Amino acid sequence: MLVVLGAGFASSSTGFLDGANLANIGMQSTILLLLALPMTLIMLTEGIDLSMGAVLTLACVVLAAIAVKTGSVTLALAGALALGAAFGFANGALVAWLGLPPFVVTLGTLGIASGLALVTTGAQSITGVGDDVVYFYAGKLAGIPVPLVLGAAAYLAMHGLLYHTRFGTYVFALGGNREALRLAGVRVNAYLIGVYVLGGAMAGFAALLLTARMSAAHPTAAIGMEFDAIAAVAIGGTSFEKGNGWLFGTVLGVLLVGVLRNGLNLLAVPSSLQVAAIGVLIIAALVIESFKNT
Amino acid sequence: MTAVAAAVGPAHGGEQAAPLFELRGITKSFPGVRALDAVSLEIRAGEVHVLLGENGAGKSSLMKVLCGAYLADQGEFFHRGEPVAIRSPADARTLGIAVIFQEFSLVPYLSVAQNIFLGREPRGKIPGSVDHKRMHARARELLDRLGLEVDTRALVHTLGVAQQQLVEIAKALSQEARILVLDEPTAALSERETERLFSIIQRLQSQGVAMIYISHRLAEVFRVGGRITVLRDGRKVGSLLPASTTPDELVSMMVGRKVDTSYARRYCESPGEVVLEVKGMGAVNGVSGVDLVVRAGEIVGLSGLVGSGRTEVARALFGADRVTAGEVRLLNRSREGGPDRAVRSGMALVPEKRKQEGLALIRSVADNILLASLKQIFPRGWFSPAKGIGVASERIRQLRIATPGPRQMVQFLSGGNQQKVVVAKWLSADAKLIIFDEPTLGIDVGAKEEIFALIDQLVQRGAAVLMISSELSEVVKVCDRAYVMRDKRVVGELARAELSETNLLRLAMHDA
Numbered sequence: 001m002l003v004v005l006g007a008g009f010a011s012s013s014t015g016f017l018d019g020a021n022l023a024n025i026g027m028q029s030t031i032l033l034l035l036a037l038p039m040t041l042i043m044l045t046e047g048i049d050l051s052m053g054a055v056l057t058l059a060c061v062v063l064a065a066i067a068v069k070t071g072s073v074t075l076a077l078a079g080a081l082a083l084g085a086a087f088g089f090a091n092g093a094l095v096a097w098l099g100l101p102p103f104v105v106t107l108g109t110l111g112i113a114s115g116l117a118l119v120t121t122g123a124q125s126i127t128g129v130g131d132d133v134v135y136f137y138a139g140k141l142a143g144i145p146v147p148l149v150l151g152a153a154a155y156l157a158m159h160g161l162l163y164h165t166r167f168g169t170y171v172f173a174l175g176g177n178r179e180a181l182r183l184a185g186v187r188v189n190a191y192l193i194g195v196y197v198l199g200g201a202m203a204g205f206a207a208l209l210l211t212a213r214m215s216a217a218h219p220t221a222a223i224g225m226e227f228d229a230i231a232a233v234a235i236g237g238t239s240f241e242k243g244n245g246w247l248f249g250t251v252l253g254v255l256l257v258g259v260l261r262n263g264l265n266l267l268a269v270p271s272s273l274q275v276a277a278i279g280v281l282i283i284a285a286l287v288i289e290s291f292k293n294t
Numbered sequence: 295m296t297a298v299a300a301a302v303g304p305a306h307g308g309e310q311a312a313p314l315f316e317l318r319g320i321t322k323s324f325p326g327v328r329a330l331d332a333v334s335l336e337i338r339a340g341e342v343h344v345l346l347g348e349n350g351a352g353k354s355s356l357m358k359v360l361c362g363a364y365l366a367d368q369g370e371f372f373h374r375g376e377p378v379a380i381r382s383p384a385d386a387r388t389l390g391i392a393v394i395f396q397e398f399s400l401v402p403y404l405s406v407a408q409n410i411f412l413g414r415e416p417r418g419k420i421p422g423s424v425d426h427k428r429m430h431a432r433a434r435e436l437l438d439r440l441g442l443e444v445d446t447r448a449l450v451h452t453l454g455v456a457q458q459q460l461v462e463i464a465k466a467l468s469q470e471a472r473i474l475v476l477d478e479p480t481a482a483l484s485e486r487e488t489e490r491l492f493s494i495i496q497r498l499q500s501q502g503v504a505m506i507y508i509s510h511r512l513a514e515v516f517r518v519g520g521r522i523t524v525l526r527d528g529r530k531v532g533s534l535l536p537a538s539t540t541p542d543e544l545v546s547m548m549v550g551r552k553v554d555t556s557y558a559r560r561y562c563e564s565p566g567e568v569v570l571e572v573k574g575m576g577a578v579n580g581v582s583g584v585d586l587v588v589r590a591g592e593i594v595g596l597s598g599l600v601g602s603g604r605t606e607v608a609r610a611l612f613g614a615d616r617v618t619a620g621e622v623r624l625l626n627r628s629r630e631g632g633p634d635r636a637v638r639s640g641m642a643l644v645p646e647k648r649k650q651e652g653l654a655l656i657r658s659v660a661d662n663i664l665l666a667s668l669k670q671i672f673p674r675g676w677f678s679p680a681k682g683i684g685v686a687s688e689r690i691r692q693l694r695i696a697t698p699g700p701r702q703m704v705q706f707l708s709g710g711n712q713q714k715v716v717v718a719k720w721l722s723a724d725a726k727l728i729i730f731d732e733p734t735l736g737i738d739v740g741a742k743e744e745i746f747a748l749i750d751q752l753v754q755r756g757a758a759v760l761m762i763s764s765e766l767s768e769v770v771k772v773c774d775r776a777y778v779m780r781d782k783r784v785v786g787e788l789a790r791a792e793l794s795e796t797n798l799l800r801l802a803m804h805d806a
Binding site: 167186 | 387400402403404412414415422423424
């Protein structure tokens with residue numbers, strides 16, 4: 001997989017290796033990382049969350065609206081988090097309590113969220129969010145851009161959660177042998193819902209960064225970003241079943257996707273083809289995985 | 295044998311203390327079948343109590359009741375003479391009961407230590423965190439007690455089956471289990487691993503742990519068993535000491551059902567040509583050394599316990615799994631290739647899991663019936679619905695399939711009628727050799743008779759039938775001859791005169 005990453009780096013060359021450009025990739029990737037990290041956990045439970053991009057978009061709308069109205073970043077962030085968590089809870093509850101397949105459930109919430117985003121804004125962007133918000137993308141903390149700080153913090157938090165807490169252990173078990181977990185007396189449903197709530201909440205948090213980056217909330221801003229997130233997780237080595245996964249791999253996957261997008265952008269490749277390219281990357285990663293397993 | 299004899303303790307009469315655990319009058323019914331009928335069992339500390347019985351005798355059901363996975367309809371539990379209740383897995387665990395099923399309860403991508411302490415991880419200082427150091431240290435202790443030299447950080451999926459089993463035992467021990475249930479523990483073990491398991495069992499006995507041992511390997515039963523209880527049809531037939539019984543007596547206790555004479559079959563006096571001839575066949579699914587002959591007009595049974603390889607033989611013959619050794623000849627022509635070629639050469643398979651492998655549930659009865667013979671009925675590739683319905687209706691009438699009509703969705707039919715649809719499918723395909731895998735599974739008594747009559751019709755018309763069945767009485771009643779399988783090999787053949795439930799079970803169980 002690292003080989004694939006290296007190949008990715010070598011591929012694009014025109015203006016790519018410029019320092020500022022690389023820094024830019026890092027910054028932009030943070031948003032994706034915030035989505036891909038909880039997506040890793042969800043996929044470890046043999047689930048998936050297709051609604052993340054839409055929820056992120058809707059959260060941006062909420063966040064921007066509150067920020068414009070009240071001028072308070074804290075309130076705005078709280079609103080976004082609450083929205084994200086609510087969608088996450090809906091996803092998780094349907095999957096856990098009704099046993100519905102995550103693919104279909106999150107497809108539904110994807111529709112609901114993106115529809116709501118368009119309706120509530122009348123398909124218009126919300127501008128004028130104010131510098132307090134923009135700080136979270138453009139500002140620096142001790143000389144390091146805020147997004148990178150937040151990204152690193154998120155990764156460390158997730159790492160601790162996954163590998164050092166009971167919650168994390170149960171995430172692996174939810175995917176690896178859910179019945180064994182149930183027989184061990186653990187409240188499986190609670191943890192399953194928790195994973196999706198985490199995903200939704202992180203999407204809410206990512207809204208802060210995305211809105212800051214664009215200084216506005218566009219009702220179609222992050223539609224489809226879940227595709228990149230899922231791709232990053234899969235490329236990073238987390239398989240779709242049995243609870244087999246690697247969190248740092250997701251980080252690498254995010255970087256790879258970021259690099260690819262950036263490189264293709266510089267080559268003026270249209271977005272639709274970029275998606276195809278990522279698709280090729282996913283398949284390549286999976287094929288390499290399957291050869292490793294035999 | 296001395297270690298075992300010493301562990302048995304006081305025999306009949308003179309029970310000084312109440313047994314460690316007792317089940318009394320356990321009854322459990324499922325719709326249509328009584329799995330357990332007033333079964334009582336005494337479990338003594340430091341004793342290995344063997345549970346014997348055929349498939350479906352009630353062993354798994356009893357264990358599931360014991361570990362709290364099933365709720366008994368009637369019956370009582372006593373712990374050291376005191377009445378207790380088991381209403382959930384947690385209750386069973388509190389009482390010190392741990393069950394190690396054949397399919398392990400392990401999470402593949404977690405470490406050994408994490409698996410052992412799943413749900414009971416030692417807490418760290420930060421709320422919600424796990425104290426890894428303590429967890430691994432305690433896991434190490436447990437593994438050392440069992441003599442398992444595996445790294446506690448190793449991911450469970452990297453371990454071999456025997457090691458995984460020991461991890462499961464460690465898990466049970468970590469829960470302070472006083473009663474350990476082992477379900478077919480040696481099924482997947484090599485001889486050396488089996489020996490190691492036995493020495494662990496002895497060590498646990500000396501620590502006062504009681505064990506319930508479920509196995510079909512009589513040699514083992516006599517080796518580790520301190521007491522033997524035989525179940526049959528959900529009832530307890532008896533409890534005895536190994537020293538006072540013999541393998542033959544045990545077998546006859548497990549069998550011994552009254553033979554049902556309501557269906558009289560005209561057994562095949564003069565079989566026709568050899569339809570299927572198998573010599574020394576081996577396949578990727580594990581079967582080997584398979585020799586079979588089936589002639590036209592015969593119903594040949596394939597008997598054996600669950601896991602003995604019968605379905606695998608069927609799949610290999612049909613081409614669903616690849617044959618790696620030996621010869622398979624159908625109508626004197628070498629049979630190769632996958633199921634599509636098998637069907638074209640005149641073979642049919644009525645699978646065990648008819649819902650997954652034999653029917654397209656949301657399609658109509660007619661669609662399913664026609665499925666395997668479309669080429670014959672519509673040779674020029676043009677499908678005429680009218681003709682299709684016509685052929686299907688004829689079959690429905692012939693086989694007396696109870697359905698509102700040929701267009702009814704198959705999933706709405708009863709089990710017995712669904713099975714008839716599968717048979718009808720192959721009748722239309724005009725097969726020469728039909729393999730039935732558990733043809734009467736989940737079918738009520740009346741429908742069973744009809745299925746047998748259908749199979750009889752097939753062989754009267756000159757087909758050859760290979761019938762896999764776990765119901766010994768069925769095999770005896772319906773088959774002209776039978777082969778018996780054990781451990782993925784064919785170990786014997788019984789001619790009509792020798793065909794009895796006792797003989798079938800004896801061949802299926804005895805070790806060499």
